[in-house]
Amino acid sequence: MAGALQELFGIEAPIVLGPFGGLSSIELTATVSEQGGLGSYGLYGYDADRISDTIAALRSATGRPFAVNLWLPTGDEVAPGDVDLAPARQAVAPLYEALGLEPPQPPLEFLPDIASQLTAVMDAAPAALSLVYGVPDHRLVDAAHSRGIRIIGTATTVAEAVELDAAGVDAVVATGAEAAGHRVSFLQPAESSLVGTFALVPQVVDAVRVPVIAAGGIADRRGVAAAFALGASGVQVGTAFLRTRQSAATEAHRQAIAASADTGTVLTRAMSGRLARGIPNRAMRTIETSGVIAPFPAQNWLTGQFRAEATRRGDGELVSLWAGQAAGLAPSDDAVEVFAELAAGLPA
Numbered sequence: 001m002a003g004a005l006q007e008l009f010g011i012e013a014p015i016v017l018g019p020f021g022g023l024s025s026i027e028l029t030a031t032v033s034e035q036g037g038l039g040s041y042g043l044y045g046y047d048a049d050r051i052s053d054t055i056a057a058l059r060s061a062t063g064r065p066f067a068v069n070l071w072l073p074t075g076d077e078v079a080p081g082d083v084d085l086a087p088a089r090q091a092v093a094p095l096y097e098a099l100g101l102e103p104p105q106p107p108l109e110f111l112p113d114i115a116s117q118l119t120a121v122m123d124a125a126p127a128a129l130s131l132v133y134g135v136p137d138h139r140l141v142d143a144a145h146s147r148g149i150r151i152i153g154t155a156t157t158v159a160e161a162v163e164l165d166a167a168g169v170d171a172v173v174a175t176g177a178e179a180a181g182h183r184v185s186f187l188q189p190a191e192s193s194l195v196g197t198f199a200l201v202p203q204v205v206d207a208v209r210v211p212v213i214a215a216g217g218i219a220d221r222r223g224v225a226a227a228f229a230l231g232a233s234g235v236q237v238g239t240a241f242l243r244t245r246q247s248a249a250t251e252a253h254r255q256a257i258a259a260s261a262d263t264g265t266v267l268t269r270a271m272s273g274r275l276a277r278g279i280p281n282r283a284m285r286t287i288e289t290s291g292v293i294a295p296f297p298a299q300n301w302l303t304g305q306f307r308a309e310a311t312r313r314g315d316g317e318l319v320s321l322w323a324g325q326a327a328g329l330a331p332s333d334d335a336v337e338v339f340a341e342l343a344a345g346l347p348a
Contacts, residue, residue, distance in 0.1 A: 002347070004211040005038075005234040008150055008170055009127055010065045012036030015224075015342050016173075016213055018238025019069030019130060020181070020247070021045070023322070026054075028246040028335055030061035035339040039066040040130060040236075043121075047112040051120035058126070065127030067152065072134035073114055074186055078295045080106040088302055091290035095283055095318055099309050103302070110297040121149075128152055130173070132184035141168045152213070156185040156193045158203045163187070165208035173236050174204040176216030180239045180324035182276040183267070190275035194267075198230070205231035219329035224345030239323050240338050243330040252316025254333065256281075261328030271307075271320045273299030279327070282317035283307075 005014040015037035017029060021044030029039035041058060043051055051068075058066055089103045096103050121129055122143055129144055130152035136144075144151050153164030154173045161172045175184065176197025185193035197216040205212045214227035215236035227235045242249050243257040256263070256279045265277050270287035273296030278284070283303065293299055303320075310318035331341045 001211050001233040009038050011038050013343055014234030016236040018236050023248045025248040026057050026061050031246050031335045033062045033064040033066045042069045044071050048116040048120035055124040067128035067130050068126050069130040071132050074133050078298050083298050087292045088294035091292040095306050104305050110301045134186045135163050135167045154184050158207050160187050161204040161208050171211045173213045173215050174201045176200050178325040179216035180277055181322040182274055201230040201232050217326045219326040220331050220341050221345030224342050228347050239327045240330040244335040245333050246335040250314050252314050253321055256321045257323050257327045257330055260323055265323050269293050271303050279321035279323050
């Protein structure tokens with residue numbers, strides 16, 4: 001499938017920016033697209049108006065194709081009235097106290113309605129919509145295709161990739177356990193779906209008919225070359241770009257990525273209630289030591305209130321330091337240089 005992604009998305013190089021929920025920036029997305037790849041922007045938690053405004057801003061920043069990303073509901077999300085937050089509030093109280101804040105009362109809703117989010121994306125018609133945590137139904141796939149929008153599904157196992165392929169997605173991201181951020185498994189628990197990139201990619205390539213994008217543990221030209229040797233048609237890279245000054249990560253987060261060869265990364269549910277990979281810090285340790293974690297998205301909302309203030313203050317101990325296992329290989333703090341390093345590993 002040489003050249004499949006270039007033709008599919010109208011791009012020059014099969015390099016996709018990982019979509020960061022809460023850490024995406026217009027500048028980084030546009031930079032990757034301008035370099036000839038597929039810039040991506042994570043829309044987690046955005047309401048319809050913010051989605052429309054964001055896509056309009058992306059169009060103003062680049063005339064080249066880009067993707068946006070949404071999380072599909074899995075059915076196990078809790079609403080504010082479904083969960084007693086008192087124990088979890090007590091567990092995170094020291095983190096609020098460290099910032100001089102009081103834990104807030106729950107909102108009316110933790111997340112925007114997915115239907116309104118999808119309608120906003122369909123109306124704005126970006127080049128691609130990437131989805132995590134599930135399989136789009138045929139109505140969504142048909143609606144996207146009728147507007148010229150390509151659909152990218154995300155799989156952590158071969159079985160998930162097969163279901164996505166059968167649903168009519170245009171490409172599948174095979175995301176190995178090395179990847180940063182949330183483990184977006186949907187057929188089996190995330191803890192039972194921790195397949196490494198090296199094992200996952202060739203099996204997915206053999207199992208589906210659409211182009212496969214390798215993700216997880218790719219940060220330089222060597223990772224890119226390995227992904228193509230395994231049969232991938234492209235790569236998706238997150239952490240290496242997250243380290244750059246064009247991302248929305250704080251300086252403390254960038255420094256933590258640069259130092260991650262020493263600190264390492266771990267899988268945790270502490271920050272959001274769902275399993276995710278990041279660099280350990282005070283917030284993660286405090287919550288895990290408490291032994292109390294609210295279900296998603298309640299925990300994500302609860303920690304999000306102090307994380308927002310910590311982000312404003314540049315406090316790396318009280319934010320989510322998402323990073324993949326190859327973070328120590330992140331080559332530069334400039335996205336253009338990172339892209340050039342990755343492109344050097346593409347097949348001639």
